[in-house]
Amino acid sequence: MSTGPSPSGELLALPLLTHRGTHSTRAREIVHGVDGRPLASLSLSPDLLISQSVLAQGRASPLAPEERAQRLLEASRRFLEDDLGGISFARHLTHVNQVSGHNAPLTEQLSRAVAAAIAEAPARADRARPNGSLRSWEEAAEGGGSGVWTRRGETLAAVLSGNAPTIQSGWLQALALGYRVAVRPSRREPFTAHRVVLALRAAGFPDTSVTCLPTTHEGASTLLRRADLGFVYGGEDVAAKYGASPTIKVGGPGRSKTLVAHDRLTPETLDSIAHSVTALSGSACVNTTAVLVEGDHERFAHDLAALLRERAADRQTTDHHLGPRVPSRSADTLIGHLERTASHARPAIPLEEIATPHPDGGVVLGPAVFTLTDPHDRLMATELPFPCVWVAPWTKADGIAPLRDSLVINAITRDADLINTLLHDPSVKNVHVNAPTVHSDGNLPHEDYTGDFLMRNKAVVSF
Structure with a gap:
C-alpha cells in the first residue's frame, strides 16, 4: 500500500x-x-x-x-x-x-x-x-483513608x-x-x-x-x-x-467577547483587541468576535479597523496571510451570509475588501469590523470562521446580560464588582482581566479542566 x-x-x-x-x-x-x-x-x-x-x-x-x-x-x-x-x-x-x-x-x-x-x-x-485526592489506592493513608482519583x-x-x-x-x-x-x-x-x-x-x-x-x-x-x-x-x-x-x-461554540471600560480606551488596549481578533487566523472559539465599549464605540471601531487593515496590508497574498485561506465557494457563501444577516450593521471596512484572492488558489478572508447600536443585538452572538468582530456601545446600566453565554470574556476594567459578577455567572466559562481572549499556555482550563469530565473521586480506606 x-x-x-x-x-x-x-x-x-x-x-x-x-x-x-x-x-x-x-x-x-x-x-x-x-x-x-x-x-x-x-x-x-x-x-x-x-x-x-x-x-x-x-x-x-x-x-x-x-x-x-x-x-x-x-x-x-x-x-x-x-x-x-x-x-x-x-x-x-x-x-x-x-x-x-x-x-x-x-x-x-x-x-x-x-x-x-x-x-x-x-x-x-x-x-x-483535587488537593485532597490521590492518584492510586496504594497511596491512600491507613486509618483515615483518602479520596482516590479514578476514571469514569x-x-x-x-x-x-x-x-x-x-x-x-x-x-x-x-x-x-x-x-x-x-x-x-x-x-x-x-x-x-x-x-x-x-x-x-x-x-x-x-x-x-x-x-x-x-x-x-x-x-x-x-x-x-x-x-x-x-x-x-x-x-x-x-x-x-x-x-x-x-x-x-x-x-x-465560543462567542468570546471583550469589554472595554471608558478609562481603558488606550492604544495598548486597541493593540490587544486586534490581536484577540486575528490570532489563530481568527477562526478559533477563543477569538474575540464582539467588543462592548463604554464610550465612543464608533470611534473605537474606526481605530480598530484602521489597525487591522494596516496589519493585513501586503500579507494577504503571501504565505503570511492574516486571515484563513478558504475555497472560493466557501468565501462566497460567507460573504453572502454577511450581506443577508448584517444589513443593519455598519461596516467599518468595506465588504469588498474582506475577501482577497490568493495567487496559490482560494481566498483569504478578513479582517471585518461592524458597528451596532444595541449591545443586545443578535449579531453580538454571531461568530464566523475568520477575523470578524462586532462593536457595540455598553454602559453599566446594561450589566452583564450582553456578555452571557460566552466561552471567554476579557474584562478590560478596574471594576472589581463587575469582574466578580462575571466570574460567578454560570453562562460565562472563563474570565480574563486585561488579558487577550486568545491567551493560553496549555495549562489553563478551556471549558473546565479535561480531568473534571474524565475522572471522579472515590473514598478509599485501608485498616
Missing part, C-alpha cells in the same frame, strides 16, 4: 489505524486543499469496525501510569523527528497548511504545540486532580473538528489517564490526528490504546454511543444534539 504520493502524483493514502493495525476500506473520501486540488485518499470506517474496535479497546488493559508518561515523551519526539507513514514532519506541515487555511508560520507553531501537548499530557491532566469509564471517543491541530490536546490527556481512545479525525484535516496516533504507536503504545477511525457523521454518532465517554466539537447544532448528555463533553 502506498503511504505517500508517488512521482506520478498518486494521492497520499490514509488508512484506518484500528485495534488490529492498519486497514484500508473501499469506502474512501478525497481530501482537498483549499485550492481545490486533491491531496489524499482517506479510508472511512464502517459501523461494524467501529463497534469492534471500541469493544476490543474496552477489554484491553491500560499501560501503567509511569509507562504511559514515558511513552508519551517518546511519542512527542517521534512526532517531530520521525518519518511516520512515510511522511516527514516538514511534509506533514505542508499537508496541514494546504487544508487548514492557516498561514505557514501559524501551521508550524500549532503543530509544534501538538508535540508539547503529547509530552505534557500527564501533567496537564493532573492539574484537575475505560473508553473515550474523540470526534474532532478541523479548526486547529491543537484540538488533539483533550484526548491526549485522556490517554495519559489510562483511557483507551478512539479518535474520529476531521475529514477536512485528518493529517494531524493520523500522525499523532502513528507517533504513539511508534513509541510503544499498543494498537488497542488508541485508534484513528475516520468516518461519516453517522459513524461518529455510532462511535459516541459505543464508547463510555465522548468528546465532540462544533456549533449550536452539535451543542443542541449532545449538550444534555452526561457522558459527552461538547466543545463550542
Whole structure:
C-alpha cells in the first residue's frame, strides 16, 4: 500500500489505524486543499469496525501510569523527528497548511504545540486532580483513608473538528489517564490526528490504546454511543444534539467577547483587541468576535479597523496571510451570509475588501469590523470562521446580560464588582482581566479542566 504520493502524483493514502493495525476500506473520501486540488485518499470506517474496535479497546488493559508518561515523551519526539507513514514532519506541515487555511508560520507553531501537548499530557491532566485526592489506592493513608482519583469509564471517543491541530490536546490527556481512545479525525484535516496516533504507536503504545477511525457523521454518532465517554466539537447544532448528555463533553461554540471600560480606551488596549481578533487566523472559539465599549464605540471601531487593515496590508497574498485561506465557494457563501444577516450593521471596512484572492488558489478572508447600536443585538452572538468582530456601545446600566453565554470574556476594567459578577455567572466559562481572549499556555482550563469530565473521586480506606 502506498503511504505517500508517488512521482506520478498518486494521492497520499490514509488508512484506518484500528485495534488490529492498519486497514484500508473501499469506502474512501478525497481530501482537498483549499485550492481545490486533491491531496489524499482517506479510508472511512464502517459501523461494524467501529463497534469492534471500541469493544476490543474496552477489554484491553491500560499501560501503567509511569509507562504511559514515558511513552508519551517518546511519542512527542517521534512526532517531530520521525518519518511516520512515510511522511516527514516538514511534509506533514505542508499537508496541514494546504487544508487548514492557516498561514505557514501559524501551521508550524500549532503543530509544534501538538508535540508539547503529547509530552505534557500527564501533567496537564493532573492539574484537575483535587488537593485532597490521590492518584492510586496504594497511596491512600491507613486509618483515615483518602479520596482516590479514578476514571469514569475505560473508553473515550474523540470526534474532532478541523479548526486547529491543537484540538488533539483533550484526548491526549485522556490517554495519559489510562483511557483507551478512539479518535474520529476531521475529514477536512485528518493529517494531524493520523500522525499523532502513528507517533504513539511508534513509541510503544499498543494498537488497542488508541485508534484513528475516520468516518461519516453517522459513524461518529455510532462511535459516541459505543464508547463510555465522548468528546465532540462544533456549533449550536452539535451543542443542541449532545449538550444534555452526561457522558459527552461538547466543545463550542465560543462567542468570546471583550469589554472595554471608558478609562481603558488606550492604544495598548486597541493593540490587544486586534490581536484577540486575528490570532489563530481568527477562526478559533477563543477569538474575540464582539467588543462592548463604554464610550465612543464608533470611534473605537474606526481605530480598530484602521489597525487591522494596516496589519493585513501586503500579507494577504503571501504565505503570511492574516486571515484563513478558504475555497472560493466557501468565501462566497460567507460573504453572502454577511450581506443577508448584517444589513443593519455598519461596516467599518468595506465588504469588498474582506475577501482577497490568493495567487496559490482560494481566498483569504478578513479582517471585518461592524458597528451596532444595541449591545443586545443578535449579531453580538454571531461568530464566523475568520477575523470578524462586532462593536457595540455598553454602559453599566446594561450589566452583564450582553456578555452571557460566552466561552471567554476579557474584562478590560478596574471594576472589581463587575469582574466578580462575571466570574460567578454560570453562562460565562472563563474570565480574563486585561488579558487577550486568545491567551493560553496549555495549562489553563478551556471549558473546565479535561480531568473534571474524565475522572471522579472515590473514598478509599485501608485498616
